[in-house]
Amino acid sequence: MDNVNTIKNREDIPERYKWNIKKVYENNEEFEKYFKMLKEIAPKLKEYQGKLNDSNKLLEYLKLDEKVSRLAEKLYVYAHCKLDENTANTTQQAIKSNIEGYFAELGNYKAFFVPELLSLDENAVLDGIKKAEELKIYEFYIKDILKLKPHVLGKEQEELLALVSDCMQSPENIFSMLTNADITFPNIKDENNNEVPLTEENYSIYIRSKNREVRKQAFNALFTTYAKYKNTIAASLSGSVKNFVFNSKIRKYKSALESSLKPNNIPLEVYDNTIDTVNKNLSSLHRYVRIKKKLLNLEDIHMYDLYVPIIDTPDSNIEFQEGVNLALEGLKVLGEDYLEIFKKGINDGWIDIYENKGKRGGAYSSGCYDTMPYILLNYNNKLNDVSTLVHEMGHSIHSYYSRKTQPYIYADYTLFCAEVASTTNECLLINYLIEKEQDKNKKLFLINQQLEQIRTTVFRQVMFAEFEKIIHEKIETGNALTSSDLCGIWHDLNIKYFGPDMVIDEEIDIEWARIPHFYWDFYVYQYATGYAAANSFAENILTEGKTAAENYKNFLKSGGSDYPINLLKKAGVDMTTPKPLEDTINRFNELLDMLENIDM
Template sequence: MEAIKKQRLRSEIDDKYKWHLDKIYTSDEKWDEDFKTLKLNAPSLKEFQGRLKDGKTIYEFLKKSEKYTRLAEKLMMYAYLKYYEDTSNAKYQALKTKIDIYLAEFNSYVAFFEPEILSLDKDVLLKIVEDTEELHEYRFTFATLLSQKEHVLPKEIEEVLALASDSMQAPENIRGMLADADMKFPVVEGENGAKIQLTEENYSSLIKSKDQKVREGAFKALFGQYKNLENTFATALVSSVKNFIFNSKVRQYKSSLESSMQPNNIPTEVYTNAVKTINDNLYLLHRYVALKKKMLGLNEIHMYDLYVPVTNFKSEHIEFEEAVEIVKKGLKPLGSEYLDIFSDGIDQGWVDVFENKGKRGGAFSWGSYDTMPYVLLNYNYELNDVSTLAHEMGHSLHSYYSRKEQPYQYHDYSLFLAEVASTTNEILLINYLIDNADDKARKLFLVNQQLEQIRTTVFRQLMFAEFELVVHEQIEKGEALTAEDFNKIWHDLNVKYFGDDIVVDKEIDSEWARIPHFFSDFYVYQYATGYSAANAFANSILEKGSEAVEKYKGFLKAGSSDYPIKVLQKAGVDMLTPKPIEATMHTFEHLLDVLEETIK
């Protein structure tokens, strides 16, 4: 019997493929020293309570708060990233818990700031800011704060909410531990009868197999495990949504959706119009499903057939070093400065490359003002992994530019902008690959890849967004949702989005449990709006060259120095209109035409 392919231990992976967390702290002992320093000194922030009545004192508080917040963030980054290396490591589970508990306490030290500042008359506050030169760099901070005046609570309530913040993270923490550490997937059959230990990471390869039995087996094994635990996942999700709704109501927003969007001055119509626009264009997704069914030669197309390439072209095995070079060629239109920063990031240990036992699944870019922008990958040698590298490094370079160009208070770009730079990289890469395809089969494969990118990033994420909207609205009405309710909502959405040509298999009903972003309320729609903005940027860069690159870099450098809608508008993209999403639908339709024409 053939040996089962097992995950490697972290110790079995070469250090050159691991991120350099020693650049944050050279040892756990150094971390502990800073943690003790923070605990000793941060309580002094409370001494400013009741004294924020003049510009000098307000400025002193802001600088001192920044000093200790930056230290707290640095401590958090190290603890979390060490934990993500191996989520079963008890030492770093404890370190993460330690900083989580302390951060709730730390937040209580500064919880008085907003309500105390907002207790001042608006005209008095604005005069203080104008009369104090040191506060001029905080003008937008205070303007944003004043716009939220009605939603900031008395300091006693803010302190209670800050102290409760760690406990309110419990649903997400439970979901993460359940999915990343406790869930066990069975051994499944791969191609040629190979026995494979199923993981979230290798599932992405198995679901693309040309052998339908392999796809079906992996699909049923994966979602079977989510089905087995769906009641726990449902309880965690309901609790998370209730926590969010609780905060929304306490802060006197009209709805949880408004509470998510108004702080960034984004009208709720941006969300609802995005869902409406995609619903108006579902016929294009139905057309794609029908075309895919035809190209695959299937009598029935199932949910587990959606990810398989429509051509016989087999993506080659791509070593990580080669992936880096491919991405750099794809991003060449962004200019030498951008590419130099990209290369330095790879060389300096931004990236943790390979999967290992216990490592957090998926991929992300994360960092703080005083650390590098770290990237977690679970690289599996496929073209999709090359695209993921481009995506996550897009996040990282966005962070690099914004931290370099902005003061601390404006360095962290809003969630609405978070997926734009990453997706611009992906689009530039796929355009490069299509333009340089050396045969028909490869071009077909790549065109299908771009169609898939739009399907998964725009159609799929807005289906997620619609699910979130339905769930939040029902819970806001006081309805008690169970796993069975979630399954029905999810099933009905899949039927609507994918059309009559597909068999909506019952296993897909539990897929909602697999989506960790549902614990970051109303986040996922931004993948779709972000893709649409990125599509506009990429097209402009490819058509106009250096002029467009400079505008785009202006976007990368802006951070949160203005409202996100305005940051995009300054760079030439207006998300207050449906035009960016409609333009993406035109791109999708054009790609469908190319695919149909190529196979004639």
């Protein structure tokens, strides 16, 4: 596999470089056999409707639900992994489509459970748990459902909301259709003066171009096109926010923000502290802009200069095994047991390593309670591929620990925790690489890599989070949101975040219109909190050693057995305080010091 530039057919790639999906099901025939079994047992869930007041029946339902869910998840893992090996395979397309379609039917069989549980006397339910030994394992799970009771409506109202739920998705659907299907961008001139079509996909390439005229063209072409649709997109975003505010009010939450955070027991101050802490430290981002302006030798730095690297990517050819060895060195501080699991993943067929014709692009970690924590890569012998390997291994080892330690009911972890393990691995790797690198240019490249990661994952996402908070509060207080209002809010935030050295081009005012995350209310702040938690874990492990590493691994083993804030706090990272974000910004400042001290 030395020559990875030639895209091979899958059958031409040696088996040792492929994941072992046969460990799930040997073939499609075995898949169909268990799919048939699922269809036979799943309808039995409905038989428990109206019987949950009997603790024995409640236990029976929960056991059956686990059996059904585990089987369904295993079937889905096989179906989607097999299709991702070759997305053009029509047989696998049909298999995946069939299991996905059945999930909707499965949802109908389970739909009665939460409303019926909430209709019961809470004390009677909890007494039943105390009396039935086997129910005690479900206590946290059931209490988590019961706490929703004040926010659940009557049966008829809930049915009505369910009926209009598809309509409530219309703003996001309109935005998606407009931006993905209907909007087209003009052509621009590339580095060789060739006329090329601009797309959302290749914009990220041209905005990093060393040729300033190319990135300026791309910037202007993209945002002037969005500006033509500013009123339509403003209406869709405003409609989405209004829907979310309506839901929060009808469910008796004090605010839209509370309705997003309270179900996971995340205190509102976590969101507010995140914004406040970054706002108090914006001088660090302003300093970064100043340094970048100087290193790029620019008289004026514009928004379209923000993504251009300060140094060219160093040439690298890191064979997969070499990348594994590099990763193991970077993660050595996590202890031998962690490294052994990492090696197990490499040797036991967790990973589908190389690109092949038809294979899904990108990378992910997948799997379920009864399978390996599979990883899809498209490894291409670059340093970034090593970073992707440790990132996805972070997810998979988190899942491995959690599934080995927790019962099925608590084996999954929430979104608030999901990126912590992957990012901790990335932080440990890049800290190691920066520390050991002697070549000036390569060290400069690595420093800039981590600076950009913090800028985009922390500062940029918190600016997004602040924008979300502002627009939701405006809708909650009865104010309209026109395209001019949204552009004005975005413009002012850019001035505040990027500081006096940055020229805030008027084209950037419409940037809010291309961000799909704004239709997933109060989602983006978790990128910043996840990175901050990961950075804190990495710093603790590097400075305190074995004790901190053990605390971190205990977090990985805890799955969803408690609320995310509690799990992180037990492991030594308190997200209700500013400290994790302050630690991240301190690291940002350290990297800026390194950047300034390198003799250019």
